[in-house]
Amino acid sequence: MASNYNRKSASSGSRRKPAARSGSARSYPNGRNQSRPQRSQPAPNRSAGRSRQGKGYGAPASGRQVTSVRIGDIGQAERAQRAQRTYRRYIIRVVAVIALIGALFVGGVTVYNSNLFTITNVQVTGVEHLTATEMTELASVPAGTTLLRVDAGGIQQRLLRDAWVKEASVNRVFPDTLELAITERTIAAVVSVPVDSAQNTEDWAIASDGTWLMAIPEAGSEASKTISQNVYEDAAEVLHISDVPLGVSPEVGAHCTDANVVNALDIVNGLTTDLADQVKSVKATETASTVLTLENGIEIAFGEAGTTEEIRTKERVILKLMEENPGTISYINVRVVDRPTWRSL
CATH class of the missing domain: 1.20.5 (Single alpha-helices involved in coiled-coils or other helix-helix interfaces)
Structure with missing residues (x-):
């Protein structure tokens, strides 16, 4: 009986050992079983421990919750x-x-x-043959308009309608001034245009670009009082084109289309030496027979203007003949420049 009890006890003990490893009871060598309560401990955070160790703190304290964040986050x-x-x-x-x-x-x-910047003053610059009053009237600046609302482009176009006006600009000068800057054409010649018959002529001012500027009233007349006196001063200094054929019809602001007048202008504009200043008048009956008259009375049968180089070649021949025959020449013919002729007094 004793031996059977011992085997039963041993068998029972062997059955309880696995329960001791997995349960709350633990087996000790003295044969007593003691029970201890099991506390739940959080799993150690290895990354936090390594982080703290890296800083010299050692292992994390037991029971303290540690969190971790990635550097990339x-x-x-x-x-x-x-x-x-x-x-x-x-x-x-x-x-x-x-x-x-x-x-x-x-x-x-x-x-x-x-109504801010209302125009109260119109200033005109650059005019010599036109008056400021004429330009102001031509500009027709509306009363009460301002520098911001004024139609500068429309004013400019109205100014350019005048034959004397070559260029025009409209400038705003704050707070209340509108400036009309004018560049005038200049008189290049005075053309005696036949009226009704070759017996009567009318003087017309013409610009170097062939624009008819105006009919020049007779000095001292009532009409002459309404124009700038600079017109008469300039007309006395420029060359005079005469013997124009009947049929030339000038119009203010229009471009001259008469070949004889245009040829005379081309000759004078093409001269590059002081000979140009000596030309007093030009007879423009025909292009082929255009004759220049110098201040000293010498007549030059120039003919057609031709190219710029042809004009300069004729000019050199004329100057050479005058230099070789000082005070003795009354007439020079360079219409055929390689065969010039001349006549003495």
Whole structure:
């Protein structure tokens, strides 16, 4: 009986050992079983432990909860925050710019439609043969208009309608002045144009580009009092084109189409030496027989102007003949430049 009890006890003990390893009871060598309560402990955070050890703190204290964050996550969060701050600043700037543009637009419209900068003075510069009154009337600046609303382009076009006006610009001088800057054409010659018959002529001023400027009234007449006296001063200094064939019909502002007059202008404009200053008059009956008369009385049968080089070649021949025969020549013919002829007094 005793032996059976012992085997039963041993068998029972062997059955309880696995339960002791997995349960709350523990077996000790003295044969007693003691029970201890099992406390739940969090699993150690190895990354946190390594982080603290790296800083010299040692292993984490038992029972303290440790969390970990990856370095990459921190950088990404910082970048996201910076991007958000940059975006907010961008939105603020855009809104500020839009508000500023809107304020400027509203202010500009208000000023444009107001009476601010009303034109009270029209200033004309660069005129010698035209008067400031004539230019102001031609400009026709509307009363009460402002420097902001004035039609500068329309005024410029009206000014250019005058034959004397070669160039014109309209300038705003704040706060109340409109400046009309004029560049005038100059008189290149006075053309005696036949009227009705070759017995009566009328003097016309013509510019170097062939633009008919105006009919010059007789000095001392009532009509002469209405024009600038500079017209008469210039007319006395420039060359005179005479013997123009009947049928030439000048018109103010129009371009001269008469071949005889144009040929005479081309000759004088093409001369490059002091010979040009000595030309007093030109007979323009025909292009082939155009004759220049110098101040010293010498007549020069020049003929057709031709090219610029042909004009200069004829000019050199004339000057050479005058130099070789000082005071003895009364007539020179260079219509055929390689066979010039001359006649003495």
